[in-house]
Amino acid sequence: MIAGMRHSRAQKLIFKHNNLEDLEEKLASLPPDQPKIIAFESVYSMCGSIAPIEQICDLAEKYGAITFLDEVHAVGMYGMRGAGVAEHLDWSRDLTKSRSVMDRIDIITGTLGKAYGNVGGYIAGSANFVDAIRSLAPGFIFTTSLPPHVMAGATAAVEYQKSTMSDRVAQQLNVRKTKQMLADLDIPVVPGPSHIVPVLIGDAALAKAVSDKLLRDEGVYVQAINFPTVAVGEERLRFTPTPGHTDELIARLGESMKRVWKELGVPTVSEWVARGGRAGVGVEGAKPVEPIWTDEQLGLKSGGVPKMRTGMDVGIGVEHATRAVLLEGRA
Numbered sequence: 529m530i531a532g533m534r535h536s537r538a539q540k541l542i543f544k545h546n547n548l549e550d551l552e553e554k555l556a557s558l559p560p561d562q563p564k565i566i567a568f569e570s571v572y573s574m575c576g577s578i579a580p581i582e583q584i585c586d587l588a589e590k591y592g593a594i595t596f597l598d599e600v601h602a603v604g605m606y607g608m609r610g611a612g613v614a615e616h617l618d619w620s621r622d623l624t625k626s627r628s629v630m631d632r633i634d635i636i637t638g639t640l641g642k643a644y645g646n647v648g649g650y651i652a653g654s655a656n657f658v659d660a661i662r663s664l665a666p667g668f669i670f671t672t673s674l675p676p677h678v679m680a681g682a683t684a685a686v687e688y689q690k691s692t693m694s695d696r697v698a699q700q701l702n703v704r705k706t707k708q709m710l711a712d713l714d715i716p717v718v719p720g721p722s723h724i725v726p727v728l729i730g731d732a733a734l735a736k737a738v739s740d741k742l743l744r745d746e747g748v749y750v751q752a753i754n755f756p757t758v759a760v761g762e763e764r765l766r767f768t769p770t771p772g773h774t775d776e777l778i779a780r781l782g783e784s785m786k787r788v789w790k791e792l793g794v795p796t797v798s799e800w801v802a803r804g805g806r807a808g809v810g811v812e813g814a815k816p817v818e819p820i821w822t823d824e825q826l827g828l829k830s831g832g833v834p835k836m837r838t839g840m841d842v843g844i845g846v847e848h849a850t851r852a853v854l855l856e857g858r859a
Contacts, residue, residue, distance in 0.1 A: 529567055529598055529637075532667075545572070548583050564593035571601040574758050575807070576767065578820055579738035581614055604643025605696055605723060606820070610689035619825060621858065634672040644685040648674045683712040698771035699723060700780065700821040706769045709727040709782045713839025714796040716809040718764065719817040722835060727754070727785075728809045730795055735763040738788055746784035781800045793806040 543551040551566070558564060566588055568579050581597065581661055599612035607615030614629045614636070621628070624720030630636070635657065640648040651661060661668055674682075689695070703723045710717050710727065718726040729735040735752035741795045742748040750765045758764060769778070789796065795803075808814060823829050 565594040575725030599637040702769040
């Protein structure tokens with residue numbers, strides 16, 4: 529996204545992370561007739577937060593902007609068919625009476641990696657917009673197309689995720705177990721509603737030392753995340769539980785982290801509380817963050833995985849001029 533913005537040479541404004549007031553202030557500062565694109569992600573991969581998609585769409589409509597939603601960290605993992613967070617927000621909505629959230633988004637990008645286990649990516653938008661990309665985007669024109677066997681694998685993965693929710697439910701249950709296990713051990717998790725489990729370390733050298741020791745001594749591979757990916761002082765480890773992480777593996781991870789935390793003197797939640805908190809950890813008066821997947825959606829209230837919902841196909845599209853202002857949301 530950032531590389532595309534730089535190559536576009538369009539004017540760029542950065543609004544504060546998930547801050548609707550700041551976004552509206554920047555939109556209001558621009559001429560009403562100037563084309564504007566609001567570019568943002570659904571799930572932010574380093575903190576696990578989720579964008580207020582519907583409210584951003586409201587502002588886009590109010591100020592004449594189009595929306596560009598990056599769902600790469602959500603496809604396959606959210607929504608009844610795995611289309612992403614925008615679809616997930618329509619879970620209980622009567623789509624015969626109101627527009628779907630996906631229908632309000634002008635441009636959606638996703639990946640065929642991550643949850644789909646393949647390579648490549650895709651865009652979804654109006655037929656005219658997609659045709660413009662095919663005709664004008666140098667990154668698309670001057671590259672090698674994906675080979676047929678890759679596309680066959682990607683198609684099979686997408687079709688599979690559209691037909692079952694078992695993997696998505698299993699992942700979310702494992703995410704809950706992992707977060708609860710870490711909370712019980714007083715290990716600091718940056719609060720968030722998604723499947724991302726960021727564990728706060730707060731020092732770059734210590735984050736690398738923890739990552740190295742977990743791999744070398746415990747057989748646990750997790751990457752250290754440092755500046756500029758995250759702010760200085762908010763260095764962390766980033767875990768992503770999968771459907772394949774069993775209760776035994778989650779318990780083993782906890783034992784490994786408990787040993788490493790003790791041996792290296794890594795700050796616990798209690799210590800962050802004493803320091804006044806950081807990155808949402810140990811902050812006095814902070815409200816708990818509820819997961820976007822509810823108990824009902826996970827079948828915890830009914831005792832089984834919810835039935836797939838049908839008839840959810842939506843249209844995405846709008847035509848706009850191209851000399852736009854890019855308003856980008858960053859974590």
